[in-house]
Amino acid sequence: MATTSLPRTSNRSAVLAALLSGTEMDRQQLISDTGLSRATVFRIVDDLMAESLVREGARVLRDGPGRQSTSVAFDDRSALVCGIDLGGTNCRVVVADALGRAVIRSRDATPRDAGADELAAWVAGRVADLVARYGDGVPLTTVTIGLPGVVTGDGRSVVASHNLGQITGTRFIEAVSARFGVPTVVGNDSNLALLGELQYGSLPERETAVLLAMGTGLGSAVSLDGRVLVGRTGLLGEFGRLPLPGRDQRLRDLLSGADLVAYARGRGADVPTAQALFAEPEKHADLLAEVHGALTHLVTVVALAYEPGTVVLTGGFSESFGAARLAEISDRVAEAVGVRSVVRRADLGDSAGLLGSMASSLGRYYESLGVSTAHAASVAVDRDLVVGRLDACPTAPGAAGHDATTRTTHDDQMAEG
Amino acid sequence: MATTSLPRTSNRSAVLAALLSGTEMDRQQLISDTGLSRATVFRIVDDLMAESLVREGARVLRDGPGRQSTSVAFDDRSALVCGIDLGGTNCRVVVADALGRAVIRSRDATPRDAGADELAAWVAGRVADLVARYGDGVPLTTVTIGLPGVVTGDGRSVVASHNLGQITGTRFIEAVSARFGVPTVVGNDSNLALLGELQYGSLPERETAVLLAMGTGLGSAVSLDGRVLVGRTGLLGEFGRLPLPGRDQRLRDLLSGADLVAYARGRGADVPTAQALFAEPEKHADLLAEVHGALTHLVTVVALAYEPGTVVLTGGFSESFGAARLAEISDRVAEAVGVRSVVRRADLGDSAGLLGSMASSLGRYYESLGVSTAHAASVAVDRDLVVGRLDACPTAPGAAGHDATTRTTHDDQMAEG
DNA sequence: ACAATTCCTCTCACGCTGAGATTAATTCGT
DNA sequence: ACGAATTAATCTCAGCGTGAGAGGAATTGT
Known part of the structure; x- marks a missing residue:
């Protein structure tokens, strides 16, 4: 129910948001940032100081004449x-x-x-x-x-x-x-x-993005328009469970560290870790082709499902794929289904x-x-x-x-x- | 800019929304529906009448004593x-x-x-x-x-x-x-x-739903939390383009009317339409098994991609799948990947x-x-x-x-x- | 006709905002 | 050192919209 206090909270929210960048600011700057009037900004800042969410900052020197403004800053010690x-x-x-x-x-x-x-x-x-x-x-x-x-x-x-x-x-x-x-x-x-990648990595926050977490398991996450999707039971994006048609395998059998080792043994390649496969590419060419094909298929699925601007890979297993290989996958997906997504490793590791x-x-x-x-x-x-x-x-x-x-x-x- | 007029527009919106159900209402009912005060509701209704968006309704008879309320209704002739x-x-x-x-x-x-x-x-x-x-x-x-x-x-x-x-x-x-x-x-x-299905069919509006449009082509649409997803280039959900790993086919080669006929001919089954295949299930058992497998795979992909509560099928080609078949597909998907979605034909045809x-x-x-x-x-x-x-x-x-x-x-x- | 009841209209106080006037602080020029 | 100029902070006030209550208008029952 829209009561009278609705603008108040909204304006307070605007002032707080401007201060949450962490930089010490002029009240004047708050006025121009939020578009609110002087009186309103002063009142809200007073309130915030009374709640000790905001503290006085060191004075910012301005070179011209006139009174100096006392800057304010969000109190990083509030919580x-x-x-x-x-x-x-x-x-x-x-x-x-x-x-x-x-x-x-x-x-x-x-x-x-x-x-x-x-x-x-x-x-x-x-x-x-x-x-x-x-x-x-x-x-x-x-x-x-x-x-x-x-x-x-x-x-x-x-x-x-x-x-x-x-x-x-x-x-x-x-x-x-x-x-x-x-x-x-x-x-x-x-x-x-x-x-984390959206907030602190180099992913554009409003762009659709998919993260493929390739470790011992295979997980993924999707963000549309800045919001990370979560399904009812949380299985949304669990493409590791996706069966490959025509064969008795799931995607994670080829794309997760734990399962790939087992699969490789079944194929006669007795390696201790998944990384060992990638260390000898000539020796395991067939197997690696299958793995690359599986990753291409996975990227194709997410490309069609979400049309992401970027697909980022994390997890130890993802280190086995070089930038050139990922660019090639991106090209193949774009050619096959028309969706061009950047495929790269994640920034934050x-x-x-x-x-x-x-x-x-x-x-x-x-x-x-x-x-x-x-x-x-x-x-x-x-x-x-x-x-x-x-x-x-x-x-x-x-x-x-x-x-x-x-x-x-x-x-x-x-x-x- | 949160100006003073923000509550006004919000309250006006609330009153309008209550009236947009189309039913003739008491002002009293508007008051209780919106939670606003008498004065506010009266003012807003006056405004709306001045704009001729709302008209006086026929009087609703109430059996008790006291003045009768004049009901109002959204003017269906406004646009x-x-x-x-x-x-x-x-x-x-x-x-x-x-x-x-x-x-x-x-x-x-x-x-x-x-x-x-x-x-x-x-x-x-x-x-x-x-x-x-x-x-x-x-x-x-x-x-x-x-x-x-x-x-x-x-x-x-x-x-x-x-x-x-x-x-x-x-x-x-x-x-x-x-x-x-x-x-x-x-x-x-x-x-x-x-x-359309969300608004006027039996799909719960806030539930995640996927529509598979199986006609001459194969298209799909996804709604999350009541909003229909649209990708940048509109290719989001175009799973018809999805290549099937290990074979030289795309999903739509098996699941769209036009392409299935061509595929059937290549396999020696010279049928005029896709429907003809389904008319003789014994004769084309192998081919139909492939088709059912493809649809199961498609439902599996969308189940993992969006975790929908319901998957609805539309289009002429979808008529070839009976309710029992669709229930079976739902079961197989639930068993394979753990996501239970209702699979059925669309309500509105x-x-x-x-x-x-x-x-x-x-x-x-x-x-x-x-x-x-x-x-x-x-x-x-x-x-x-x-x-x-x-x-x-x-x-x-x-x-x-x-x-x-x-x-x-x-x-x-x-x-x- | 009169009371009782219910709906509608009118008036007013409250809270918040924005605009302007006023006061305080600071620099520059003489 | 002192005032003019300039800028920041404070104060005061009107406008707007809302909600609450008082009073008027319509309708039913006795």
């Missing part, structure tokens, strides 16, 4: 948000300030043998510890967890997980939400990786999922402040700054209580998707 | 809208009042030999004639044309058409828009058919495209009145009434000037998609 990438091998955590600038991050071996409750307690405890030690008293407001499994559209249940069985069902999600005590959302890791989880948390925090989705979409984030801060921010020492001995970076990459 | 289904064989037109109730419809043989300009002039002239003769002086406001071809996302160009070559490019669209002189939009006929075009025109007319999309989605339309009126409304005599001799209903069905 902390948390993004988690819970993989089958490693669990990565980032805690960031209200502007998405990483404060602390960690990387621990996932306690894969733990049950649902135990795992939930471990994750929540780890984050609580990080916040307590490095959060400087700023409260944690929102948490997002990327999971290697099929998450239903309502985010209440995990349908299947190929390498972390204890998270299936509702128990883990309920337990971890209860432990955190702040709004906690779980999502599919591929979907969150795509969100294995940090995409972590950054996507953080972006999701950040988005929900902004929403809780009253930023409308329309305004949120127009927030100009400094991508390089955020990504750089993630790389540069301190890494917390390993978790106590659980042995985090075997940390193989390589395995973790393969566990994506 | 006419037009929906056109321009097929390769037939061209159907419906002119409807502002509530979507058909006033007049026509069905003529499409002048397939006409050039772009000539065809545009013919279509526009036909509609102008209908409006002049049966429109009772009510002005035509919006036109939507469904075309059997790939229409780009901006609606400015036709990329390809398998049975109406002269509409390709921008010339036809520009010519027809200029001739009409009112806002004219063109769209892919499959997309508009899905819109070959009128879906026409109704979808009309719905599109109607929607744009409502938008021009200031009904926000949020409110438009909640308009309760009486589906049976609208569909019934289309069937019952008078049909104009055939077009003069062009020979409309051969009107084979069957051919037209095959031309869908």
Whole structure:
């Protein structure tokens, strides 16, 4: 019901969105950015300062005569948000300030043998510890967890997980939400990786894009017009399950690390890892042709299904495809079905999922402040700054209580998707 | 810019949306429906009456004591809208009042030999004639044309058409828009058919749905959350182009009327039409198994791509699949990939495209009145009434000037998609 | 005819916005 | 050092739209 206060909240949202870029601004600049009147902007900024969401910035010197304006800035100490990438091998955590600038991050071996409750307690405890030690008293407001499994559209249940069985069902999600005590959302890791690429990678935010997560499994994520699609049961985009007509195989039998090794053995090529196949291209020419054909077919399917501007590949298995090979696939798809999509590797590498989880948390925090989705979409984030801060921010020492001995970076990459 | 007048337009939109159901209403009912105050509702209704968008209705008798309320109703004579289904064989037109109730419809043989300009002039002239003769002086406001071809996302160009070559490019669209002189939009006929099914069929409006248009060609349309997807170049969902891995065929070679006949001949089955294959299932068992396999694969692809609640089939070719067969396909897909979608024939038959075009025109007319999309989605339309009126409304005599001799209903069905 | 009931019209206060006037701070010129 | 010029911040006020209530108008029952 459109009450009188509707413009107020909308204007507040516009001012907040302008400030969320993180840059210290003039009130004058807010006036011209939002198109609102002086009086309105001053009132809203006063309100925001009273809520201590906005603080006075250092004075910006202007060379002409006249009174100097006192600049204002969004208070990055108003809240902390948390993004988690819970993989089958490693669990990565980032805690960031209200502007998405990483404060602390960690990387621990996932306690894969733990049950649902135990795992939930471990994750929540780890984050609580990080916040307590490095959060400087700023409260944690929102948490997002990327999971290697099929998450239903309502985010209440995990349908299947190929390498972390204890998270299936509702128990883990309920337990971890209860432990955190702040709004906690779980999502599919591929979907969150795509969100990360959209927010902090070089993907145009409004362009249709598809992410193919090629690790031990094969997952994918789709964004249309800036929104990441989520099906009812979360199976949307699970093209790994697609049977190939005329043969007794699914797409993932050829395009996921785990299954390809098994298939290669069946064909007489006894290799330890999928990468080993690509290391000797002449020796395994037939097999590799099949793999390339399967990837071409997968790209063809997503090209027709979504007509994406870009298809990005992540995950350890995707490293086996060079840029030239991907360009060739793009050409073949364009020739076959008329849809031209750029096919390339993702920008953010294995940090995409972590950054996507953080972006999701950040988005929900902004929403809780009253930023409308329309305004949120127009927030100009400094991508390089955020990504750089993630790389540069301190890494917390390993978790106590659980042995985090075997940390193989390589395995973790393969566990994506 | 959120100005002060924002609530005004929003409230006006809410009142209009409540009235657009077409039922005569009390002002009191408007108050409770919209949640607005008495004064506001009265003012808005006064405004709408001054614009003659709303008229006084017949008095509704209430049995108790007290003053009788004068009911109001949206004025169905405020405007006419037009929906056109321009097929390769037939061209159907419906002119409807502002509530979507058909006033007049026509069905003529499409002048397939006409050039772009000539065809545009013919279509526009036909509609102008209908409006002049049966429109009772009510002005035509919006036109939507469904075309059997790939229409780009901006609606400015036709990329390809398998049975109406002269509409390709921008010339036809520009010519027809200029001739009409009112806002004219063109769209892919499959997309508009899905819109028709969503608005006036039994598809839940917010549920994800896929329409497979199986006629001479093979097209499809997808709606997510009530919105029909349109790709940049309009190739989104053109799964007919999907190559089948391991064989030198595309999906449409097996699933479109025209191509299946050619394929059957190549396999030694010399049949005149695709239907003839299905008439003798034992004789063509192998071929039919291939066709069923292809359809199963197509449903599998769309099931994974969009996770639809329902997959509806339209077009002459779809008649060859019985309900039992479709249920079996649904089962096989659910078993293979875990996505359960209802697979069935469409409700509206070959009128879906026409109704979808009309719905599109109607929607744009409502938008021009200031009904926000949020409110438009909640308009309760009486589906049976609208569909019934289309069937019952008078049909104009055939077009003069062009020979409309051969009107084979069957051919037209095959031309869908 | 009169009360009771219900619908409609009128008036007014509230909240928010935007425009202008006023005050405060700062630079430049003399 | 002091005032003119310039720019930022504050103050005041009218306009707009809404919602709430008071009063008038129409209709039914006794």
